[in-house]
Structures are given as structure tokens and as C-alpha cells.
Amino acid sequence: MTLTEKVGQVNQRMYGWHAYERTEGGHRLTEAFEAEVAAFGGMGALYGLQRADAWSGVGFGTGIEAADGAHVCDTVQRYVVEHSRLGIPVLLVEEMPHGHQALDGTVLPVNLAVGASWDPELYAEATEAAAAELRARGGHVALVSALDMLRDPRWGRAEECFGEDPYLAARLTEALVEGADRAGVAVVLKHFAGQGATAGGRNSAATELGARELHEIHLMAAQAGVRAGAAGVMAAYNEFDGLPCVANRPLLSGLLRERWGFEGIVMADGDAVDRLVRLTGDPVAAGALALDAGCDLSLWDACFPRLGEAVERGLVDERTLDTAVARVLTLKFRLGLFDRTGTPAAESSRRGPDPVELSERLARASITLLAHEGDVLPLSPAASRIAVLGPNADSVAQQIGDYTAPQRPGTGVTVLAGIRAAAGAAEVVYAPGCDLVGGDVSGVPEAVRLAASCDVAVLVLGGSSARSGDTVFDSNGAAIVTAGPPSGMTCGEGVDLADLSLPEGQSALWRAVAATGVPTVVVLVQGRPHALPTPPGAATAVLSAWYPGPWGGRAVADVLFGRAQPRGRLPVSVPRSAAQLPVFYNAKDHGYRGYVDQPATAAYPFGHGLSYTTVVHGPPRLSRDRVTADDPALTCRVTVRNTGRHPVRETVQLYVRRVSGSTSWPRIRELRGFAALDLPPGASAEAVFRVDAGTLASPGRDLEPVVEPGEVLLETGPSADRTQGSALRIDQPAGNSGPATPGRK
Incomplete structure (x- = not known):
């Protein structure tokens, strides 16, 4: 050449x-x-x-x-x-x-x-x-x-x-x-x-x-x-x-x-x-x-x-x-x-899996129930009148995220359309209530009037990464933000926020609708975790649908009406405010007590997600409570029982918490496994985790992964803040003064 x-x-x-x-x-x-x-x-x-x-x-x-x-x-x-x-x-x-x-x-x-x-x-x-x-x-x-x-x-x-x-x-x-x-x-x-x-x-x-x-x-x-x-x-x-x-x-x-x-x-x-x-x-x-x-x-x-x-x-x-x-x-x-x-x-012309069906399945699997008081969810088929409110209720563009091609007219299902299709004989009324960004509250009174006349209000809030022809771009395609979110964008490349709270108009709408006393379900269509009101108004339930894609409205409706169970779990901690950042769960374990004016913990922790039933996790049971660094293989088992009236897919999480013996300061805990269990009402099942060198290893002094002697807790539970642990002692290999280096996992 x-x-x-x-x-x-x-x-x-x-x-x-x-x-x-x-x-x-x-x-x-x-x-x-x-x-x-x-x-x-x-x-x-x-x-x-x-x-x-x-x-x-x-x-x-x-x-x-x-x-x-x-x-x-x-x-x-x-x-x-x-x-x-x-x-x-x-x-x-x-x-x-x-x-x-x-x-x-x-x-x-x-x-x-x-x-x-x-x-x-x-x-x-x-x-x-x-x-x-x-x-x-x-x-x-x-x-x-x-x-x-x-x-x-x-x-x-x-x-x-x-x-x-x-x-x-x-x-x-x-x-x-x-x-x-x-x-x-x-x-x-x-x-x-x-x-x-x-x-x-x-x-x-x-x-x-x-x-x-x-x-x-x-x-x-x-x-x-x-x-x-x-x-x-x-x-x-x-x-x-x-x-x-x-x-x-x-x-x-x-x-x-x-x-x-x-x-x-x-x-x-x-x-x-x-x-x-x-x-x-x-x-x-x-x-x-x-x-x-x-x-x-x-x-x-x-x-x-x-x-x-x-x-x-x-x-x-x-x-x-x-x-x-x-x-x-x-x-x-x-x-x-x-x-x-x-x-x-x-x-x-090859035929493969149906991508539309898989997109909708993935959207359903991601919907995360953050809070739920009472039994308003799933929505009752006996409801005669449902108010659907909020700036994200009727927009496919605001469901699909950044880096998305234009969609043909008629593509997708909004949350409003999904609820109308699933509501049967119930009457569904709609008002946006406010704009996506800004503080205009002129539409709030109409939204409140509709909510007060209904059996339940579904409030669809959040953000948008929808670009338009008015968006100004950098040479690499990132949005250029000069004064406020461009064209209503609140997320996406180039759209960083100092304040994670919902925009003023959305917050006012949430407060006003919750004040009616009507059972209120908040659905968050968002590309980042927003800091939510504390407590979250008088909302009966709060769900995060993230950006669920064009057919996400149907997925949201399936979860609201109980055709599908909420099975999402948080992949990120939800902060109480931007002022407390960072709040990721796996920070270094220095024993910090917290701020004086507010808790230092997340509003909703990593791994969190509720269901329509109640689930009890037993303690982890280890096949061995003492191993050597060169032979750390064991089995961790935990029994999980569905004690409620609805089926559930429960995600059981395995964490490692280092108590002593690390060559660097340990993190509070680290995810090292997860397993999904499908449980009918009253049923129990066992999650089984194979623990090996890859599970227990961490970067050593030379930053290569090693299993270090010392004590760890193997913790299991439904989220990072609700775990039970069993102690595991890792001993030095006989005749060896150094830690073991794990092989490829």
C-alpha cells in the first residue's frame, strides 16, 4: 500500500x-x-x-x-x-x-x-x-x-x-x-x-x-x-x-x-x-x-x-x-x-426477533415503582373517571430520548393513549396543566378541576431530550445551551443541570393536584433521576418510566392497570437534592455521619423498587464461612417468599462488604451478583449465588485484581440499603504470604 x-x-x-x-x-x-x-x-x-x-x-x-x-x-x-x-x-x-x-x-x-x-x-x-x-x-x-x-x-x-x-x-x-x-x-x-x-x-x-x-x-x-x-x-x-x-x-x-x-x-x-x-x-x-x-x-x-x-x-x-x-x-x-x-x-430480508415487541417488553421491565401508599395500584377497573395530567402525558417525542431519528406520524403510543386503551369503560379526561419547563402555572387550575372530578389522577411529569430544528449544536453534535434549556430540552448531550428538582411549573402542578385529596399516581418520564418533593406531596404512588421508547405509553398503562407487575429496580441512587451529591451507594466507607440540615442518604437507594405485593428475604446462608484466598469458592443461598396477593418478579441482589484486610480503604458495599425469581402469591424460592475469586477480588496495590485475606460480609437483599449479611473469613493460603490473583471469570 x-x-x-x-x-x-x-x-x-x-x-x-x-x-x-x-x-x-x-x-x-x-x-x-x-x-x-x-x-x-x-x-x-x-x-x-x-x-x-x-x-x-x-x-x-x-x-x-x-x-x-x-x-x-x-x-x-x-x-x-x-x-x-x-x-x-x-x-x-x-x-x-x-x-x-x-x-x-x-x-x-x-x-x-x-x-x-x-x-x-x-x-x-x-x-x-x-x-x-x-x-x-x-x-x-x-x-x-x-x-x-x-x-x-x-x-x-x-x-x-x-x-x-x-x-x-x-x-x-x-x-x-x-x-x-x-x-x-x-x-x-x-x-x-x-x-x-x-x-x-x-x-x-x-x-x-x-x-x-x-x-x-x-x-x-x-x-x-x-x-x-x-x-x-x-x-x-x-x-x-x-x-x-x-x-x-x-x-x-x-x-x-x-x-x-x-x-x-x-x-x-x-x-x-x-x-x-x-x-x-x-x-x-x-x-x-x-x-x-x-x-x-x-x-x-x-x-x-x-x-x-x-x-x-x-x-x-x-x-x-x-x-x-x-x-x-x-x-x-x-x-x-x-x-x-x-x-x-x-x-x-433476514427475519429476526420482532424489535417493536422487544422494545415494549424492555420498557415494561424497566418501570420502577418508587413509592406506594395504600392500594390504589393497580388501578381498579371499577374507576369511572380518570384524569391524566402533565406535560409528558401526550408526547411520543418526550418518551424516546436523545440520539433518536425522526419518527413517522402515528408511530408509538403516548401514556395518555395507553391509559385510554386500557381503561375500558372508564372515562379518561386530559389536561397538560403546565409546560415542560418554566414556571407558568396558568394551566394548573384547569388540571385541578379535572382531578377533583375524578376517582384517580395520573400525573405524568419529568423531562425531555427531544431535539428540534431550533436546537443549536456544537461541531460534535452536542446541544449548545446558552440561557436555559433549548427548545424544552432538559436532558441529553450538552444539557447539564445544576438543579435536579422538577421545573417550577411541574412542582406546582404536583402540589396542587395532590392537595385535592384525590388518589394521585405520578409517572416520571425522564432521562435522569430528578430530586423529588420530600415527602412526595400526597401522591399515592410514584413510578419512574425513564425514557421508555415510542411504545412506552402502552407499557406504562400495562403496569398501572396490573396487566404487568412493576419489576424495575433503580440502577442509580435518587438524590434528595443536588446539594448532597454524590449519593452513589458504593462510596468509600469512612463512616460519615451526614449533613446537619438534611440526611446524606439517597431518597431512593440503588437497587430499590417496590411491587404490588410483599416479599420477605431470608438471611444469606453460606456453604462455607471460612475459605483461603487461593480457593475461595462457595455457595450463597437465600430464601425469598411472596407473602402478598399478587405475583412478583423479585430481583435478589448480592453485595460484598469488606470489613478488614483490604490494601485500600474499602467501599461501603459492592454489587457482585443478582438473580430474578418469579413468585406466585404465597410461594417461596431460593436464589443461589456461586461465589468465586471473581466475586471476591478487588484491585490490589498494583491495581491488578486479587483476593485479599481478611473478613468480608456477603450480603443479600432487595436493595443496597436493605441487606442481611453473613460473615466470611478469607485466610492466607498455606505457605504463602501474598494474596491470590483470580483467573479470568
Whole structure:
């Protein structure tokens, strides 16, 4: 390969929507696309050929619809192969944050909702279905957020996280990779590493991570994804130890490749390499810095296209470029791109799981009952009149989250429509009551009048990540917030909040409706946990539906009317106010007593979630209460009984709490397992956890995982704050003075 051809293979600088134009008879390739292929003797990767959203400006009048996706991809592929000397196919890279971000792509609930499901198997099915859509339309690589930990809910990208816990995120990341692999799609995991720890919850801000915090919290999901077979990771915007991730050789080469044995690609985040010019003072040197650190493939930047200059100037060895090119080509071989060009008709028409049905199932599984007084839920079929109120009651756009393509008119089911369809003969009346943002309360009196005339009021509040043509964007697609939420957005990339309370108008509506004395059910449609009133007005029940996707309204109605049981569990702690942050459950165990003016504990803790019945957890029973560090295997059993009148799917959680013997200060407790039990009324069952070195290990002094001698408590329960523990003593191996290093789990 020539130097120019090599540079072309590691570049992904073109927006895919600039590669085509829609014509009366279909789609044609643009001169800009043809010039890009000619400039580099081919093309390494093309980003977002089928992406559609407000940032790209692509909609149904200008974009690629489902029926045309495979044909347009085939046209692109054939052009690249036929108009380059070597005929190397191009990787077609698409966003798949929660479904393929393309016209007619099925939208899944956002990642925070997935985390609330605690159901890796269901998520793997849903991911397989979404990936099958992407592959049938000609795409090869899916970019998916999975690695960011939600350590500060003020961050606008909270909805893209699986939650605050590394173990839960790791299990869901494995499911993501495995589901996509079943559909023949390669996954690039975002973002590596530590992006969820930016100071103050500010998007792309500095992180204040130490190496131990990085290893204990922010790397577990990435390592799980690598072991599951992820094709790549995306280097994050944030820096670690003073170096941006995309230029961080100890992170990308030392840890990821040398210690973990990762052989896939490292992709830069959008424009991330260009940001290095501030360090180097020179775009050619910036590209060389990223390549030498271990970055293989750029995204939209202007620096990587000049790597030929960097080699000629001696800023980077050509062998380093050869290594990156080899990784890109290896992925193309892995995906079978050299076996054929285009997308065969058999593949484009393949049938897989129904993605719409799976999206709705995932939405139902994620709905979390936070509070419930009395027995108003499930709603009685005898109710003759139901008031549905609030700014999120009748909007599909506000159910679907950020990074979502435009939806066809009539797609989806709002909460209002779902309740009307499920209510039978009951009359359902509706009023928004207030706007999503701001303090206008002019609609509150009408909402109160309706509520007072009904048997029950369902108040649908929360936030929105819905973008519009009025939203102003940064060069990387993040929303630019200058004065207040843009176009009603209260969440999403670039929309960080200092105050986690519900907007003033929503809070006033909640108080006024609750004051009527009518039983009130609050449904929160949200992309982050909001701090709720304390106590929560006179609400009879509070549920979080997260952003449940287009069909989430039907899922909410199923739970409200008892057709489905609430089975979601919190993947993140819900704070009482932003002033008490952080409130994640697995903080260091320093015995802090709390604030003077309010509790330091979460309003609703990690793992919390109620049901329509009562459940009793027995204490954990260990097969051994003493083990050695080199042979720590045992079994932990706990009996759970449904003592109420409704069936339940109970999520039993296993935590490890270190009492003594750790080489670093321990955390309060750490999730290390969970199991779902389906219990009819009156039934009991046993959750069985296999405890091994992977369960008990933690980063040692050298940050490698080790099982350390000492005492731990193995705790089980329904949430992080309601556990029972049994003591386990871990002894030093006979004749050995050091701790044991666990093998691969």
C-alpha cells in the first residue's frame, strides 16, 4: 500500500449524509464523496450514512428510508471498490445508541431504562433485533454507549449510562456485545474511559480521577465488553492524569492492549484528535500523538488525514501506521467484507426477533415503582373517571430520548393513549396543566378541576431530550445551551443541570393536584433521576418510566392497570437534592455521619423498587464461612417468599462488604451478583449465588485484581440499603504470604 492509501484506511472524516443526495428516482452519490475516495485511493470507514436527526438535518424528505438502505449501502460499497486501486471495501459505521439511529429504525428504551430492567438476557434479545435491522440495511459497525458510569445525575448524558454500578454495567455490556454479534454486527463501545466522572456533571469537562477510582469503578464494563468480543472502543473526550484519552498511551496501549490483550480497533470520538492541537500547536503533530498513543481510526477530524505528513516529518514511525491499518483491515475481514461487496438480498430480508415487541417488553421491565401508599395500584377497573395530567402525558417525542431519528406520524403510543386503551369503560379526561419547563402555572387550575372530578389522577411529569430544528449544536453534535434549556430540552448531550428538582411549573402542578385529596399516581418520564418533593406531596404512588421508547405509553398503562407487575429496580441512587451529591451507594466507607440540615442518604437507594405485593428475604446462608484466598469458592443461598396477593418478579441482589484486610480503604458495599425469581402469591424460592475469586477480588496495590485475606460480609437483599449479611473469613493460603490473583471469570 502507498502511504496515502494507508492514511485513507485509518480515516473516517466524512459525514455519511454528505455522501449522497436524494433524487426523484432514488439516491445518487455526491461529488464530495467521490472526491474523498479519490483523495485517499479508497476509504477506511464512512460514518452515519443512514443517520437522521436534527443535527444532521436529515429527515423523511431527504434521508434514506428502510426500503432503500441496503441498496444505497451497496452503491457506496461498489463505488469504493471499483474506483480504488486495491478495491478495499469500506466499513459502514452507524449510531445504535438505543436502536439504529436511522429513518424507520426501531427505537428501544434508553440505557438508563435498560439498567432499571436488571435483565441482561432481555437486553441481548433487544440488541440483537436492533443490530439485525442495522445489518439488513447494509451497516457493519454499531457505536453504542455502554462504558460511562452515572456518578453525577446532573450530567446531561445520564440517559446513555446503564447506571452508577460497574458490575451491573458490565453484565449489560456483555449482553450488548453478544446480542449484536448474533446479528453479525461489530460493536464499538463508548466511551473509554472515565467520562462519567467529569467534575460537576459538566459535559466534556475535566475529570478528577485517580488510578484506583478508574480501576474500581470505570473499567469493569470495558473489560467485560472486551472479553465478550467487542470490535472496538471509542476513546473519550476527557483526560486522565493530564492526558486526553485519545492521546493517552498508558491507557490505550499499556492497559487496553498489553494488559488486557485487546486486538480490536480504537476509534477517536468526534473531533477529539483536533482538540489535541492545543497540546501540540500543530495539527500534523496532533494526529501523530493520537496514532502513537494507540488510536487507529479517526472521526470527522482534520488531523488524521495529515498522517502522511507526520510520517514524512518523522513525527511517527510508519510501522505504527501499519499497525493501525492492519487492525482496520482485520475488522473488515472479520465482518466478511472481502468475501462479497454489497448486501445480498438474502441478508437484507433476514427475519429476526420482532424489535417493536422487544422494545415494549424492555420498557415494561424497566418501570420502577418508587413509592406506594395504600392500594390504589393497580388501578381498579371499577374507576369511572380518570384524569391524566402533565406535560409528558401526550408526547411520543418526550418518551424516546436523545440520539433518536425522526419518527413517522402515528408511530408509538403516548401514556395518555395507553391509559385510554386500557381503561375500558372508564372515562379518561386530559389536561397538560403546565409546560415542560418554566414556571407558568396558568394551566394548573384547569388540571385541578379535572382531578377533583375524578376517582384517580395520573400525573405524568419529568423531562425531555427531544431535539428540534431550533436546537443549536456544537461541531460534535452536542446541544449548545446558552440561557436555559433549548427548545424544552432538559436532558441529553450538552444539557447539564445544576438543579435536579422538577421545573417550577411541574412542582406546582404536583402540589396542587395532590392537595385535592384525590388518589394521585405520578409517572416520571425522564432521562435522569430528578430530586423529588420530600415527602412526595400526597401522591399515592410514584413510578419512574425513564425514557421508555415510542411504545412506552402502552407499557406504562400495562403496569398501572396490573396487566404487568412493576419489576424495575433503580440502577442509580435518587438524590434528595443536588446539594448532597454524590449519593452513589458504593462510596468509600469512612463512616460519615451526614449533613446537619438534611440526611446524606439517597431518597431512593440503588437497587430499590417496590411491587404490588410483599416479599420477605431470608438471611444469606453460606456453604462455607471460612475459605483461603487461593480457593475461595462457595455457595450463597437465600430464601425469598411472596407473602402478598399478587405475583412478583423479585430481583435478589448480592453485595460484598469488606470489613478488614483490604490494601485500600474499602467501599461501603459492592454489587457482585443478582438473580430474578418469579413468585406466585404465597410461594417461596431460593436464589443461589456461586461465589468465586471473581466475586471476591478487588484491585490490589498494583491495581491488578486479587483476593485479599481478611473478613468480608456477603450480603443479600432487595436493595443496597436493605441487606442481611453473613460473615466470611478469607485466610492466607498455606505457605504463602501474598494474596491470590483470580483467573479470568
